Amino acid sequence: MKNGILIFLRLKMEDHEPDDTVKEKIFYIITRKINQLPEAERNLLEHGSTYIGLNAALCGLIANSLFRRVFNVTQARIAAGLPMAVIPFLTAHLSYKGFVSFPLNTGDLNCETCTITRGGLVGLVFGGLYPVILAIPVNGGLAARYESAPLPEKGNILTYWTRISKPIFRKMLFPILLQTGFAAYLGSRQYKLVIKALQLPEPGLEFQ
Template sequence: MSESDHLKMNSSISPEQKIIKQNIVEFLSTKFNQLPETERKMFTYGSIYLGINGAFAGLIANSMFRRILHVSQAWFASSLPMAVLPFLTTVAAYNAAVSNSILSGDLNCATCAVVRGGLVGSLAGGLYPILLAIPVNGGLAARYKTAVLPEKGNILRFWSTISRPVFKKMSYVLIFQAIFGVYISSRHFAIYQKMLELPSTRTDVEELPQ
């Protein structure tokens, strides 16, 4: 199919879809505002809780690699990105995959929400901090010459050997993050279902997609 055909298809269905989408978002937003404050806070701040755990995972991984590579310098310089980047990445990934998808009406499957939450927790909040710690501490080890780094041909083998004990110890963190992501996403979907069961007002009926 040519590019012009794609443009014709998009232009033919786009206006109606946009109106329906906008009505759904407004309807869900109205329902969300009817929820008790505690549930609104849980939905709003759930990703932040997961992100805080991701920040702790980054600090733990950073500490392990520093110990293995005998790095004692620049503690704050390495700890700051290892806490901030996993936090921001986890929050953004969870909001995009779960929270925003629910509130936009794109995620109506409980199993899908739970799977997404678990994956975000384990990958963005667990695996990513470990992988991030490798270049951060590798650069410090090279700069301060605290460890003998390999030649170009042995880099992969060296880092796989160095990382093995870290991954082994951090496996519990990965599991915990996955479970916590499942818990948060299941709570969010339960709140979404409760939201839909709230009695409709006249405004809600007017906002329903026709």
């Protein structure tokens, strides 16, 4: 049953029911099947986006630390560290849930390659690049407030930020690639678990 999720899309053609009704049925059936999986596999499906969010928060804290060193900022550790952990966590968590987990549970995502691609892109953009980019204005603002480092004049802003950010992006390359690979792998695992759940027999029919 390589394309197991697709069997439910046939309901739409056979029953000629409204789209919303069909989607509700698909969501109900897939959810019921997922609940038959072992707890460890069920947790991976239900909380996979949380793992992506935690990795994004870690990327945010690492990037924040690197920019603080560049700008010689020693003040406001908690005030800067908290948003650099919370905002990337929420962004990556919700993005993965919206682009991967929820479409899988509703039958809208029925291609393993598409799932891997979506997961990898979410990991790259929201879990890796976004936390690093977010650290730039956060720490630039602190540097300006506490005058811990000389900031550029208006005409040299782009050149200055490019020069400052390049070495940090190079240092963050491994965490970003790790996050991308992990998110892609998680997407593949979740897709296979949904297919596995769909292949399980209905409760009470195992011995019939």
